[in-house]
Amino acid sequence: MEPTTQIPFTQEQKRWYDQACEKLDQDRLKKLLFDLTDIHSPTGATADASQFMTSYMSNMGMKAAYHPMNDISGNTLGELRGTGDGATLLLYAPIDTHLEGDESDYPWAGPKQYVDLKPQAKMVDDWVYGLGSSNPKAMVATLTEVVNALIDADVPLVGDINLGFADGGMPVTIPWRDNAGMSNGVEHLINRGMAPDYAIIMKPWNWVYHEEPGMGWFKVTVWGTLGYAGVPRGLPDFRSSIVPAAGFILELEDWLQEYTERNTSGVIRPDGWISAVRAGWPERPAFPSAATEIYFDVRINPRTSPGEVKAQVASFMRDIQAKHPDLEVEWEMYGSTPGGTTDPDNWIIQSARRGWEHIEGENYRDPDLLGGQTDGAALRRMGIPTARMGWPWPAEGSPEEIAEGLGGMGATYVPDLMPCAQKILYAVIDTCTRKRSETGL
Known part of the structure; x- marks a missing residue:
């Protein structure tokens, strides 16, 4: 200073x-x-x-x-x-x-x-x-x-x-x-x-x-199939979206902390947090959801553009999919401010x-x-x-x-x-x- x-x-x-x-x-x-x-x-x-x-x-x-x-x-x-x-x-x-x-x-x-x-x-x-x-x-x-x-x-x-x-x-x-x-x-x-x-x-x-900092808002969707609570686990026609999403959340939480350390400069520490998880119908608990959505916010250092941050998230998602080839997942950036x-x-x-x-x-x-x-x-x-x-x-x-x-x-x-x-x-x-x-x- x-x-x-x-x-x-x-x-x-x-x-x-x-x-x-x-x-x-x-x-x-x-x-x-x-x-x-x-x-x-x-x-x-x-x-x-x-x-x-x-x-x-x-x-x-x-x-x-x-x-x-x-x-x-x-x-x-x-x-x-x-x-x-x-x-x-x-x-x-x-x-x-x-x-x-x-x-x-x-x-x-x-x-x-x-x-x-x-x-x-x-x-x-x-x-x-x-x-x-x-x-x-x-x-x-x-x-x-x-x-x-x-x-x-x-x-x-x-x-x-x-x-x-x-x-x-x-x-x-x-x-x-x-x-x-x-x-x-x-x-x-x-x-x-x-x-x-x-x-x-x-x-x-x-x-x-x-x-x-600015902000980057991301949504990740983990896909499975619409299930039914009355069927046993392991049947090939039914895949949970919620259980794989839980594992993904833990890996995302680790990555967010790495992101912060990698992008800290000046007086900015751009933290990231998982903010919301959404799946299924509370009024239909017998039918596990085919989709689980995960929302997170990452802060964007002024020396880093929203496009660069999007590229960092894309790299993380590619690594996740390579590590877990059975994980069916898609993502999008739905909000950003520099x-x-x-x-x-x-x-x-x-x-x-x-x-x-x-x-x-x-x-x-x-x-x-x-x-x-x-x-x-x-x-x-x-x-x-x-x-x-x-x-x-x-x-x-x-x-x-x-x-x-x-x-x-x-x-x-x-x-x-x-x-x-x-x-x-x-x-x-x-x-x-x-x-x-x-x-x-």
């Missing part, structure tokens, strides 16, 4: 920064987070949440507009203009949740609907619970509070600030809602007038990332690191390797230099029982967000109180 380029604040910038930090209001942030969490916004149905944020930004003093994609979903964009001749900086977060928040989530989301999985907000002291409270709605609320503090402090901006929140940020695809997901919302905003010079996306982890990277020497990366160092009180160092995908990859692919900034996650010490594992990403300890807000605020003042030429444009 090269040392961060040091460009100290002027006395005026330092004063503006200190004044804006004083205006950061944890209680205001907490209330916004509670109100937004209480508005259900599953992927492909974010109209209510986006319209709420449009009104909120307008009331703050921003020029704000709602951008519908259909009758039930849309994105929102706010603008705070400077005096001119400065860079336009986008502060961005998705606004959709990864789960539906209803009975269709179960049992796959866990044994019961914990407080962090419910699409209703609950506040306990400085904790805000509810589906998506931490990711993505804490990011939406924090970025909004950063701009609110700038307005309250009357910081004389030169550049413009965009505050954008979009549907489709979750790594899902929802066919019954116009195939929402996989960054469709941020692409919609970019194609409709959002044209920043730089962007900061807020996501979990207390680092500054200059790159993020990764995205920004030159780590770019202004916005260095500015974000200066903000990180200012708050952490130490030199920036090599971050934890990253496998999580966000709309930041899409922004970078569209030519927008983008820094990813975040906060320690998950929050610890919850007074309420919450789901194990990823859960509903819905337990937020609001004080954890404030240092991140100060870091982002630093990068905003660093970037938007200068002329474009001073930022390398």
Whole structure:
């Protein structure tokens, strides 16, 4: 890791920064987070949440507009203009949740609907619970509070600030809602007038990332024959698809770990996970299925194309078929997004690191390797230099029982967000109180 380029604040910038930090209001942030969490916004149905944020930004003093994609979903964009001749900086977060928040989530989301999985907000002291409270709605609320503090402090901006929140940020695809997901919302905003010079996306982890992975989604079908529970094993006319699929899954799990090690570089560790297995009819258990389907996701390093990853999977499948000639199997790649990277020497990366160092009180160092995908990859692919900034996650010490594992990403300890807000605020003042030429444009 090269040392961060040091460009100290002027006395005026330092004063503006200190004044804006004083205006950061944890209680205001907490209330916004509670109100937004209480508005259900599953992927492909974010109209209510986006319209709420449009009104909120307008009331703050921003020029704000709602951008519908259909009758039930849309994105929102706010603008705070400077005096001119400065860079336009986008502060961005998705606004959709990864789960539906209803009975269709179960049992796959866990044994019961914990407080962090419910699409209703609950506040306990400085904790805000509810589906998506931490990711993505804490990011939406924090970025909004950063701009609110700038307005309250009357910081004389030169550049413009965009505050954008979009549907489709979750790594899902929802066919019954116009195939929402996989960054469709941020692409919609970019194609409709959002044209920043730089962007900061807020996501979990207390680092500054200059790159993020893409995704490759694969489906494998293991074939047998339609069977019947009343016949003995070993008859040549009947072949299970499920038992051979179990063996295949074990070999795939080993290969996925090899894939990760082989493709790790930069700050990206592209993990892969088997995510779903499907076969047969629960209402017809007497008839074993002729097909067993296996679904898995592999993350794609920005230095590796989806086509190259597809070729690696193809090689693995050829080896499996050569090793098990009796295994009848077919496969397909049914979803992909490339990764995205920004030159780590770019202004916005260095500015974000200066903000990180200012708050952490130490030199920036090599971050934890990253496998999580966000709309930041899409922004970078569209030519927008983008820094990813975040906060320690998950929050610890919850007074309420919450789901194990990823859960509903819905337990937020609001004080954890404030240092991140100060870091982002630093990068905003660093970037938007200068002329474009001073930022390398």
